[in-house]
Amino acid sequence: MIDLAIFGAGRIGHVHALNAAAHSRVRVKYIVDPLPGARDALAAQTGAEVVDADRAFADSAVAGVVIASSTDTHADFLLRAAQAGKAVFCEKPVSLDFQTVQQVAAAVEAAGTPCLMGFQRRYDPDFRMVRDRIAGGEAGRLEHVVMHTRDPSPPPRAYVERSGGMFIDQAIHDFDMARYLLGEEIATVYAVGRCLIDPEIGAAGDIDTAMITLTSVSGRLVQMVNCRRAPFGYDQRLEAICANEVLYVENRPRHGVTFADAQGFHHAPPLNYFMERFAAAYRDEMAAFVDLIETGTQPLAGMRDGLEAQRLAEAATASMRTGQAVRMEVAA
Amino acid sequence: MIDLAIFGAGRIGHVHALNAAAHSRVRVKYIVDPLPGARDALAAQTGAEVVDADRAFADSAVAGVVIASSTDTHADFLLRAAQAGKAVFCEKPVSLDFQTVQQVAAAVEAAGTPCLMGFQRRYDPDFRMVRDRIAGGEAGRLEHVVMHTRDPSPPPRAYVERSGGMFIDQAIHDFDMARYLLGEEIATVYAVGRCLIDPEIGAAGDIDTAMITLTSVSGRLVQMVNCRRAPFGYDQRLEAICANEVLYVENRPRHGVTFADAQGFHHAPPLNYFMERFAAAYRDEMAAFVDLIETGTQPLAGMRDGLEAQRLAEAATASMRTGQAVRMEVAA
Amino acid sequence: MIDLAIFGAGRIGHVHALNAAAHSRVRVKYIVDPLPGARDALAAQTGAEVVDADRAFADSAVAGVVIASSTDTHADFLLRAAQAGKAVFCEKPVSLDFQTVQQVAAAVEAAGTPCLMGFQRRYDPDFRMVRDRIAGGEAGRLEHVVMHTRDPSPPPRAYVERSGGMFIDQAIHDFDMARYLLGEEIATVYAVGRCLIDPEIGAAGDIDTAMITLTSVSGRLVQMVNCRRAPFGYDQRLEAICANEVLYVENRPRHGVTFADAQGFHHAPPLNYFMERFAAAYRDEMAAFVDLIETGTQPLAGMRDGLEAQRLAEAATASMRTGQAVRMEVAA
């Protein structure tokens, strides 16, 4: 059995704690969260003990920590986990400050800390099928990609204000997916963004609708739409146009009943939001973290992937502000 | 150029006359119909002359006649066409009286009259694709068939009263399709029918909903649903379950726009009714009639097919009345 | 906490034991099965003790028993549970011998035993949505129903020989669904069946393809297709044609990726077989059993439903043998 400590008992911490508890080779030993309500319920549900961060890091029996606490704590917890020699499963982003991300990434890499970054979409069976079919050569060369990410409805203003902006908060998963599918780095980023839906988001200095174009180092093309609302719910799709075939990741419907009347045929809206849509992905991601600890199997996304996705989000922000495309400096 | 005479300027006569006129090797020479309105407009539109039946049959330049007049005239026109040595394209049924159908079929066959029976569904590209894929062996052996035929809304009572009943008026096309796909005769017929939708149909002594089960001579199975209404429009589907694959003929949507809102995804209702749905089939059917005249190429459906489909409709009526399955006498 | 005993550690017993163990208010106290392998693994997985039937029935702490053992043991276990005053969750059928079913049903009803019959399809969210929309009046009056049930591939001959035949083994769920949706009893049953796919099934005296027509007491119509194979996998669909709308239960796809190439658009085959397709239904069914024990809430299917569905399966068998429709004796 592997002992894990879960930092953060909020929405995503809850998912990870339950997946860890349901894993046959894991014990959730500790829940760490300053707020008592959800924390204590989650501890009861998983049979874990509520402790503070010091205690969790100090316990040498703890093999890994899941960092699902508020974003401003990620960097510190990552560094402490690296010092304590614990494997880390960290939700994105490492920090809203990109320089901090770079410093933490350097430190974590220097320490040789096993690290899984929470880009759960890489673990989704549908996105993986697309990736595997491209990587395996059946699909032919990937030429261009179109991605759609739309939330069901705008988040509250308080959330927006702490989010780091739509590119870091939402589009970062699409930047990551672009790198994952292309298997190479991005050369240029162009982004436009507007507040078209919710004036509260604009008042918070953020946007709710964005369009982003990427070119890869080898010259392949990616288009992304990001939006804080779709009239029908959560919209998460991808089209990968390859030489031999096109691969589509479609939305998954909420149910399997169709209604037909004089207006036509009515199909279910999609599964609502990422918790439902990516339930299987979160389970597989936790299993990958266990594999990382037990066998050193590299996860699908690591610290470096978090850094690079965020670098693209930073570039998109700069592009939007200047109205011009940004050329990435590609490491030699 | 082939000269044709069109008998009947009603709804279906109109379709056939226009398709004939649009055929590059056909001239619509005569329109025959006792009622002036639609007849004269159709004659003007096709450049045809309005004449009576005698005149049309007497003109030796007329190579073929299209019998799309009222059902009670079909038998007489068929016999006169046979006598006059003209090819015949005849709408079903030959007569509401089955004995008459048998007599006319015998006479027409004895005369060697080239004859195309108006089972246009055999000419529909989708149904043909299914048939061809079965006949060609790709699909594997056809094991069972499920068919759905539902009209958009019940016909007026006056129509029902002259229709010969739902089995002869509507289900006859499905009986024909069963024989066409199976490529063999039917051994047993079981039918239940009820008036569940429109009391006017019941008052006319007919049914509006029926379920029919057929077994073929070699033991394969067919199920049919026939109905005078579908809430969404015209419903015309088929599932052919074969050893290697299932072939579905789906409804064709009225347009290609999908709407999505909080209730889900809304797709167009199907093309409304057989005139639209089978527009291509009617064109191909007319072309086949031209081929029959020009080259003797056998049409997909002939006089014998009309007889056998109607024999099944008669058996279904008997089964519904007695509540028991009817065993067909299969010719040696 | 409710203590349950699970009888049978086979495929379906495994499902029920895990669902019971995962229920927050249930403890799986005992696993009862004469064969050690799967039984012991299941006991270990659920934290249950392996005991014999006597011990399980004798333990007054056991509030309910789940009978998922081999069919020939169902009747005896049901009667013993009734005597011991335990609630019962029983897999269908109660017995292959219909007289036994009637006797057991009478005894269980006389004893007032709370009983849930394992027609899990009633608990499937999609089938329930259809039922609720009909029962709630939104859909308008249900007029006719078409059901498709096809297994992915024929079962082994040994299974067929002990199954009681396809009507009792497979179609019984469709008979039950017909009664559930119609909300009334069936008046006539007509069935044809053939061995068209697997000669081994024929050699075992059974059929692999059947078509069944039902009429209800009030005159509504039902058609069912039952088959031991579909070329693409498990096929479980329903069309409920109502006055205002048609409700379709569609197959659920195995994944959400579409492939497009020169041959067209390729969508995933359905979830393979009932264990996957009805995973949610089995969970909800277990929750309903807990509710039955805790609060007396009537389950969606009880002993009487098992009896009536099997009565229809018996009638279908008789109809197939005689070639004629069977009229049900409807209780006053």
Place this chain on the structure above:
Amino acid sequence: MIDLAIFGAGRIGHVHALNAAAHSRVRVKYIVDPLPGARDALAAQTGAEVVDADRAFADSAVAGVVIASSTDTHADFLLRAAQAGKAVFCEKPVSLDFQTVQQVAAAVEAAGTPCLMGFQRRYDPDFRMVRDRIAGGEAGRLEHVVMHTRDPSPPPRAYVERSGGMFIDQAIHDFDMARYLLGEEIATVYAVGRCLIDPEIGAAGDIDTAMITLTSVSGRLVQMVNCRRAPFGYDQRLEAICANEVLYVENRPRHGVTFADAQGFHHAPPLNYFMERFAAAYRDEMAAFVDLIETGTQPLAGMRDGLEAQRLAEAATASMRTGQAVRMEVAA
């Protein structure tokens, strides 16, 4: 009856000539084309006379001309039509040289020549339904648009060399659709383009894959993908995300048969290429030209629309070359 002269007997001239000939109030009086083969066949088919351009312009009975000749003749024919007082139906583009387009547009407008520009997609029933639902207010405010245009396969190099480049040759229809749906002008254009598919296109100095982002004057967003190949055929889709609903124009399938086997469900590829896909649009477009002549009803696209779409294509070309977004000068 209206007399028309058709300039150009190539692929698109053929479509327009046949649609004109099939229109009940039109006579195709002249076919003008220097090459005898297709020209003479088309003249025979439509009952037209073959003449030279002088003769067609000189005939005062000719009310309108359809300019479907090679691009380098458009400007001259347009000016001569304006001088001769004939209504014009002109295929895009007016000229590959944008200055020429501006001059011709000014002259044609000054002359008051009734002019329909050949953006047939505006006449497609599906695209019109989307436009009408937005314009009518049902859909709510249009917020952003995503468009896909992919040809079935790359054109020959000789075609590419005379095409003016992919933005003018292909994307011009998407630029036009953006303006049509938004109902306002474009403020910024950003485009990337690569030759990823066919090296012959690269050798001709053109691209085969492009991604374009537009912002409108009021700040709404448009994304377009243009490509010279889709593995499955012609890909022509649109997503219009509005406040109340999303409207999708889907591809139209080539047939209505679905095949199902162990690999899943196989649906037809789309109608192949724009001639088939937009057959109805071309008919309606010709009818609109007749209306323009008969009643002065403004067509959905006029000379000014051709100019503005091409201005965007020019801007896209400039953006691709500089790697930076282009800000449009918007007329006061």
